Amino acid sequence: MTSLPEKTTRKLGLVIDLDTCVGCHACVVSCKGWNTENYGAPLSDQSPYGGDPSGTFLNRVHSYEVQPLATSALPHPSTQLIHFPKSCLHCEDAPCVTVCPTGASFKRIEDGIVLVNESDCIGCGLCAWACPYGAREMDAAEGVMKKCTLCVDRIYNQNLPEVDRVPACVRTCPAGARHFGDFSDPESHVSKLTAERGGMDLMPEQGTKPVNKYLPPRPKDRLDQPAPTGEIDILAPLLAPVIAEPTGFLLWLDRALEKI
Amino acid sequence: MHPAPSVITFTTLSGLGFGLLFWLGLGLPAITGWVAFTFLAVAYALAVGGLMASTFHLGHPERAWKAFRQWRSSWLSREGVCAVAALLVMAAYGAGLVFLDTRLVTLGTLGTVLSLATVFTTSMIYAQLRSVPRWNTALTPALLIAISLAGGALLAGQISAALILLPVAGVLQILWWVRGDTALQGSGTTLASATGIGGIGAVRAFEPPHTGPNYLLREMVFQVGRNHARRLRIIAFGLGYALPVLLVLLPFSHALAALAVLSHIAGILASRWLFFAEAEHVVGLYYGKR
Ligand code: SF4
Ligand code: SF4
Numbered sequence: 001m002t003s004l005p006e007k008t009t010r011k012l013g014l015v016i017d018l019d020t021c022v023g024c025h026a027c028v029v030s031c032k033g034w035n036t037e038n039y040g041a042p043l044s045d046q047s048p049y050g051g052d053p054s055g056t057f058l059n060r061v062h063s064y065e066v067q068p069l070a071t072s073a074l075p076h077p078s079t080q081l082i083h084f085p086k087s088c089l090h091c092e093d094a095p096c097v098t099v100c101p102t103g104a105s106f107k108r109i110e111d112g113i114v115l116v117n118e119s120d121c122i123g124c125g126l127c128a129w130a131c132p133y134g135a136r137e138m139d140a141a142e143g144v145m146k147k148c149t150l151c152v153d154r155i156y157n158q159n160l161p162e163v164d165r166v167p168a169c170v171r172t173c174p175a176g177a178r179h180f181g182d183f184s185d186p187e188s189h190v191s192k193l194t195a196e197r198g199g200m201d202l203m204p205e206q207g208t209k210p211v212n213k214y215l216p217p218r219p220k221d222r223l224d225q226p227a228p229t230g231e232i233d234i235l236a237p238l239l240a241p242v243i244a245e246p247t248g249f250l251l252w253l254d255r256a257l258e259k260i
Numbered sequence: 261m262h263p264a265p266s267v268i269t270f271t272t273l274s275g276l277g278f279g280l281l282f283w284l285g286l287g288l289p290a291i292t293g294w295v296a297f298t299f300l301a302v303a304y305a306l307a308v309g310g311l312m313a314s315t316f317h318l319g320h321p322e323r324a325w326k327a328f329r330q331w332r333s334s335w336l337s338r339e340g341v342c343a344v345a346a347l348l349v350m351a352a353y354g355a356g357l358v359f360l361d362t363r364l365v366t367l368g369t370l371g372t373v374l375s376l377a378t379v380f381t382t383s384m385i386y387a388q389l390r391s392v393p394r395w396n397t398a399l400t401p402a403l404l405i406a407i408s409l410a411g412g413a414l415l416a417g418q419i420s421a422a423l424i425l426l427p428v429a430g431v432l433q434i435l436w437w438v439r440g441d442t443a444l445q446g447s448g449t450t451l452a453s454a455t456g457i458g459g460i461g462a463v464r465a466f467e468p469p470h471t472g473p474n475y476l477l478r479e480m481v482f483q484v485g486r487n488h489a490r491r492l493r494i495i496a497f498g499l500g501y502a503l504p505v506l507l508v509l510l511p512f513s514h515a516l517a518a519l520a521v522l523s524h525i526a527g528i529l530a531s532r533w534l535f536f537a538e539a540e541h542v543v544g545l546y547y548g549k550r
Contacts, residue, residue: 002330002337018457028469053472060469062546064451068461081466082457086546095390101327101337120326123319126336128479129261132391132449134543137475143319200456203542205448206390214456 008112013211020177023083027169044141088148089210263536274310279412285372346374393447430501465548480541500527
């Protein structure tokens with residue numbers, strides 16, 4: 001079980017759009033909710049309302065700041081704030097699977113989802129060490145390893161309406177920054193998005209061959225840049241000051257107010 | 261990596277125990293009867309005690325037997341298999357020494373090979389991890405094997421072997437530290453490659469996902485002060501390798517030999533603490549650490 005399959009029939013995974021993510025953490029909350037109430041051990045919290053709260057999460061959103069370099073076209077580029085959701089990438093060469101001594105960790109041949117069989121897991125924690133992305137967390141209450149299941153209990157669930165048969169995070173995202181699909185099909189929504197937007201791997205040098213892809217952020221606003229030449233600012237005439245210097249009554253009022 | 265006391269004790273003591281079994285299997289020293297029993301008892305106490313300590317950090321110790329199943333792919337599983345095999349074979353060999361006053365050479369040699377294999381498989385659990393660049397080197401098994409055999413030689417009273425192996429281990433230790441100090445840089449993994457957004461410009465961690473700590477931070481992100489680490493390295497080198505060599509070079513006495521062993525163990529515990537505490541897991545990069 002612990003050996004990786006040569007090839008999986010399908011390659012299910014996520015595309016995460018770093019350009020669109022607004023960092024609202026809705027996916028974090030929906031993931032925690034679904035995975036606490038459904039498959040496997042609940043995601044516990046320790047002292048959630050106490051002084052030192054901590055808990056198990058399968059999806060966490062980091063925020064990074066990037067300072068683009070100045071160029072002649074963009075002499076004062078604005079700093080970009082990029083929200084960065086991170087969960088299991090369902091790697092093709094998943095090091096977390098091969099290190100597992102019990103066979104509890106495995107990668108499914110049919111769809112490539114990486115799962116933990118919780119009744120076999122001894123909670124040694126080695127798989128969490130092996131994952132370079134920090135995608136696995138040991139649940140402090142249950143003593144077993146928890147990780148993203150790609151909502152395996154939603155995506156094939158005939159009891160749910162069709163529209164809900166996607167991972168909870170994808171269904172919830174209000175910005176449409178998360179997409180779910182089959183990467184083995186070049187015509188799928190996720191394959192096309194990846195091709196069009198230059199979807200990338202995280203830590204490619206780690207050799208894990210992640211299935212999930214991240215779409216790079218586009219350059220952000222240009223408010224403090226010189227007006228681009230050749231374009232016409234249609235609002236400019238409307239925003240020009242109507243009276244440069246006050247006259248008459250306004251001039252009197254202006255002076256009277258200054259004296260106060 | 262978090263320097264968990266149970267793991268530090270386990271790797272240090274069981275390494276020493278299997279190192280001693282390595283020499284006993286070779287018939288060095290050539291002992292039988294009660295003397296053999298005492299040596300074997302010490303070796304088993306160290307090796308088994310270490311293995312027990314390692315189960316303390318399991319979430320489900322009662323399922324530990326399941327860990328023998330994946331020896332085809334998992335170094336942790338292979339370690340379990342080798343350890344149990346070595347202990348069983350050496351028990352049979354030991355019974356021959358203690359009760360029959362006979363040295364069953366084949367069984368002893370097999371025990372020696374299995375003991376060595378146990379130390380090697382333990383070291384590979386760490387050396388295999390690309391996510392911890394400081395461990396991810398062939399120097400890791402070399403160092404851990406050298407330490408185990410040197411410590412075993414000290415305990416088994418194999419002075420001439422110890423006088424070669426202790427300096428070898430000391431040199432490997434220094435090489436391991438020197439390489440380790442640039443290992444993370446050398447791995448090519450940075451916050452830029454971790455986030456994929458380094459092409460835009462310099463990336464800085466702005467806000468972590470939660471204000472509180474989590475399993476990842478507790479388990480894999482540990483920072484030691486530079487000066488603190490340097491001082492500990494000096495202690496580890498002095499007590500673990502240099503002092504034991506000096507002590508066994510002095511005219512032999514049991515007190516000095518015992519002191520050499522204790523000094524060695526203390527030094528190796530310090531070295532093992534650093535082995536974990538200084539090892540950077542690349543997940544720390546996501547949190548802006550290192
Ligand atoms: S992201 Fe981590 S846990 Fe998920 S498959 Fe890859 S290595 Fe394993
Ligand atoms: S924690 Fe569980 S799933 Fe992970 S390696 Fe250990 S036994 Fe396998």
